[in-house]
Amino acid sequence: MSPQDALSEYLAHLGVERGLSEHTLAAYRRDLERYVGFLSSRGITALDQVVERDVTDYVEALRTGSDGGSALSASSTNRAVVAVRGWHRFEVREGRCPTDPAAGVRPPGGVKRLPKAIALEDVERLLEGASAAEGVLGLRDRALVEVLYGTGARISEAVGLAVDDVDLDRGAPSVRLFGKGRKERVVPIGGYAVEALEAYLVRGRPVLAGQGRGTPTLFLNQRGNPLSRQSAWAVLQAAAERAGVTAHISPHTLRHSYATHLLAGGADVRVVQELLGHASVTTTQIYTLVTPDTLREVYAASHPRALG
Structure with missing residues (x-):
């Protein structure tokens, strides 16, 4: 089987059996089609011909652009390497490759950056900006921003909400979100969002x-159709401008701010992990990193010899 045919089969597996979203599948396709092109340039016509050196050279090509493509950042390279490793594991499991040439290849280390959160005051101003939209759109935009900040939902999760996914019972209001791989989680919401x-x-x-033909989707556009990710992004940009x-x-x-503000308020990192829908607490722990300014403030306030 050619690498291109094998790739089509693997992407179908990711979409059907693992339930990855179209957006995630598109990212996998871009990364792996570049890999197929790289292998082709080396005269490789089947995945069982790939050796570890091919994979490590591909990683170098991603960082430098030596294969004719764009040079990628460490984080983007990491994502591409994860895709390649997953594909080779799949080929081994299917019995088409005797060994996994990517098993020993590790993505390059990157610098962990603190997620960018905004202050609560800016969140409140953003909500007021959303409410300032005209007529029913102001009601929709305010509800959308309240849901994003009040649940930490990914934008795909928020625009994918159905009316029935929202439970406004005053005793325990919540929304049901479907994350990566259609993994379901129920997240509580507060009184403002309700x-x-x-x-x-x-x-x-x-x-x-x-204005539309009927859809169970919660957030709608002016034509009565489901609000798209791009339109939801535009709602936030307009609210921020206003x-x-x-x-x-x-x-x-807003997702970063949700997590950061929860942890600053004393929430346990594993609780925040569940609320965000992270598969691993390691992903959530980036929110517990502190900035140099925070370190200096804590030192100045706490160390007996900090003054003077």
Whole structure:
């Protein structure tokens, strides 16, 4: 089987059996098609011909662009190497390759960066900016931002919500989110988000739904169709502009802020892991890193010889 045919089969496996989203599958396809091109340039016509040196040389090509593609950052290279390792493991499990040439290849180390969170004051200004949109769109935009910040949802999870995924029971309000691989988790929401959702569901969504043909999706556009990821991003950008928030704002900014503010308030990192839907607590622990400014502040406030 040619590498291209093997790749098509692997992507089908990821989509059907592992339930990866179209967005994630597209990223896998880009990374692995570049790998197939690299192997082809070496005259490799089947995956069982690949040796470890081919994989390590590919990693170097990703960092330098020596294969004719763009030079990638450490984090992007890591993502591509993970894709290659997963593909080779799959080929071994399927019995088409006797050995795994990528098993001993490790992605290059990268510098851990602190996620960029915004201050609570900026979150509140952003919410006011969302509410300032005209008519029913203001109700929708406020509800969307409240859900993003109030649950730490990924943007794909938020725009994928159905009306039935929202439980506004005042005793234990929650939303049901479907994360990577369609993994389900139920996340509690607070009173502000409940109020915003109730206002949108009663006075906003019925108006928008009347423009379409009927869909169970929670957040709708002006034509009554499901709100897209790109449109949700535009909602945040417009809200930030109206509110005069100069910090970089994206859906992930609110997810980072949700996690950072929870931990700052005393939440346990493993609880935050469950709320965010991280498979490993290691991913969540990046939020516990402290900045040099924080270190200096703690030292100045706590060390007996810090003054003077």
